[in-house]
Amino acid sequence: MKSHEILACSFSEWYPLFKKVTFPSKIIPLSQEFVDYLLADNLVLRSDQALLTYDKKDGSNSSDSEDDEEGWAKAESETPALEAPHFEDIDKEIATTIAEFGGKAFIKLNWSSPKDAAWIALNNSLQCHISADVHLLLKSSDFVLHDLTQPFKDCEDQNLEETPVKYDLVLRKWVEINPVNEFRCFVKNKNLIGISQRDDTQFSPYIENEKEDIVRDIISFFKEQIRPKFRLDNYVMDVFRERKDKIVLIDINPYGVTTDSLLFDWNEDLLKITISEASETSSNCVSDTPDFRFIPEESGIRSNPLRRYCVPEDIAHLTSGEDPFKLMDLLKLRSGTQEHNADSD
Template sequence: MPASTAPQPQAPVQPSPCPTAAATPAVFPPVDPAHVSNCALPAWLPRFAFCTLKTRCIPLSEDFVRYLNADGIFLPLDADGRHPAGYRSSDDNYSDSESDNDTDDVGGENNDLNVHPSFPDLQRDIEDTIAEFGGAVFPKLNWSSPKDASWVATGSTLKCVSPSDVYLLLKSSDFVAHDLAYAYESCAGWKGSGRGSEDVACVDVVPTRPARFELVLRKWYELMPSMEFRCFVRDNVLIGISQRDVANYYDFLVRDSAELQSLIQEFFTSNIQGRFPDANYVFDVYINQRNRKVWLLDFNPFSPETDSLLFDWSNILVATIPPSPPSLPDFRVLQSQTEAVGSAHPAYATNRLPRDAVDLSTGETIDSFAERFRRNVYDAI
C-alpha cells in the first residue's frame, strides 16, 4: 500500500443518522427465501452488469453438485480423461493401478459418484472464460467465494488460471459448502439442511437449496482491501457505510472520508436505489483509488448472518428513516490501529483445516504442509 502524505486537516463528516441503540430493541424484518435468492449473484447480475466487474455465470450439473458435496478433497479428470497437472513428483510412488484399487472405498451412498469424475463441458466453459478474461478469474458459487480456502491454493490467492484451480478452491471451502446446504438458514421456518436423516428441512416452508447452482467467474483484478466498503440499506435509504478490512488502519481513509462518503452515496442514488427488488439489503462496493470510480461487488441479505463490521446491527435497525435533518450516511473507518479487530491469527483461521488436512498434519511449517496437502489432493485421484 503506498505511504500516505503528510497529515492534512480532515474534512468534516456529516453527523451519524445511526443513534446508539438505547433501550429500543433491535428487531430484524423477517427474512424470506426470495430475499436470500435476490442476493445471489446470478439473480442480480442482469440488472447491475453495467456497474459491476466482468462476470460469467455457468450453470452447474447435479453431478458436479454431488461432487462438491462428496466427502474428501479430490480433483476431476480433465476433458481428455487425464489427471490434472499437479504437484506429483517422481518419488511419490503413484500408480494408476493403486488408485483404481481404491474404487471400492467409495461405496454406500456415494456409489453414483465415480471415484474419478470428469466434467468436460464445464472444463471447456471455464477455460473459455479464463481466456476471455485475460488469463485469470475469481470464482464464486451463487452467494459465496471460497476465500476461506485460499490457503490451499498456490500463492494463497483466489486467482485461478486453470479449471483445477477452481475445483480445488470450491472443494476445500466451508463457505461454498454453506451455499450448498445452508443458504436459507436465516429464513423463518428453516429447519435444517436436509443432507442427512437427522437433519431434515421443512420443504413446505423454506427450500433446502436453490433450484440451480451456478459457477460464477469474475475477471481477476488486484483489488486493494483498503478500498472495499460495506453499505447498509434500510427502507431504500442508505443508512451506513463501513470499511471492509477491519483488521487494518489506513490513515488516508480518515483523511478522505468526506469524499468517499459522497462518492458512495452518489453511486447508490444513481445506480442502486430503487433497482434492487427488496427495501432492506446490504451491498459491497470497491472504489478505484486512482480515478475514484465506484464498482458494485456484491449484495448480501439484511440479516444478522451478514457481518456488520464497524457497526452494531442495533444502530442500523433503530436509525430514523428518513434521517432528520437529512444527512449523508454514517461513514465508519478505523481511526487508529488500536481500533483494529485483527489479531495474530490469519483471517478464516477456523476454516483452514478440513478433516483431510488435519489427518495429513505432522507439525511442519505452514508452507511445507500446504505443499504436501496439495500434492496429496492431486495424487488421491
C-alpha cells in the first residue's frame, strides 16, 4: 500500500467523480487551528442549551444541570482556564449544511467516521443536529485521531512525514440504512475479487435468498459506474443496495490492512484470491464472479468490535491482558482490602 493510494481514497478526491451515485455531501476545509483543537486533550462544548467539559485523557466529563449545582460548581472551579473555542465560520457552515440536509447529518473526516464514539452521543448514533454534536464526536474518536496523526502508518513509502495532507470535514445527508444491505467490495488490479457482508455481527436470511441478485447488481454497478472513472488499480468500496438494480456508493477505502477485511483475511484469503486471479489472467481466462461471503447462520455471528470503545481504556487493557501491571495492582489492592477487613473483624 502506497501513500498516493491513501490520498486517492480521501473523500474530497473521489466524491466529485461519483456525486450522482452516492449521498449528497458537503466538504468543509479545516484550518490548522481546528485540527490542533481536535488533537488537544481537553474539550469544552458550548451551545444554547448546555456546556460540557470533557477530558480525553481519563474520559471524565461534567455537564451543567439544575439538579446538580454543587457538582457543576466543583467542575467549574477545577477547570477555570478552559473556554469554549470559537470557530464561527466552520460552525456556521455546519449549521447551514445540516439545515439543507433536513436537520440531521452524518459526519467524517478524509477517511474515517467517528463510529467508535457513537456511544458518547445522546442518541448513541452518528446523527448530528448541531455543531456541538460534530465537535463532540470528532473529539472523542480514536478513528479520527488516526486520520489526523497516522494516515500513512501501514504504507511502504519512505519519508512519509513529508507527504502533505489537507484535512476536510465531510457532512453527508442522513439516510436510514439497513445494515443488512451494506457490502464491502475488494478490487484488485481493477477486478472485483471479493464481496463481504458489511455488518458481520448479524445473520440475515435475506442475503442467502438474494445472493445471486446482490452479486449481479454490484458487478453491474462496479463495471458501469466505478471502474471507468476511478484511477486506482487496488481499492475497497462500500456500497448500499437500496433495492433490486439500485446500488449506492458509500465510501472508497485503501486496499490494505488499514481497512477492515471483515469476512476475509488480508494475509490469507485475499492473497489467495489475488494469486488465483493472476493465474487465470495468464491463462486468458479471468473469472467474472467475485467471492461473496456472508453470515450463513446465527452460529457464525461475531461480537461487535466497536463495543470495546464503550469502556474506559484501563478496563479494556485489564480484561484483554494488554497491561499485566494493572492486573498486579488490582490483585494487590484486592489483597490489601481483604487484610483490612480481617483486621477490622
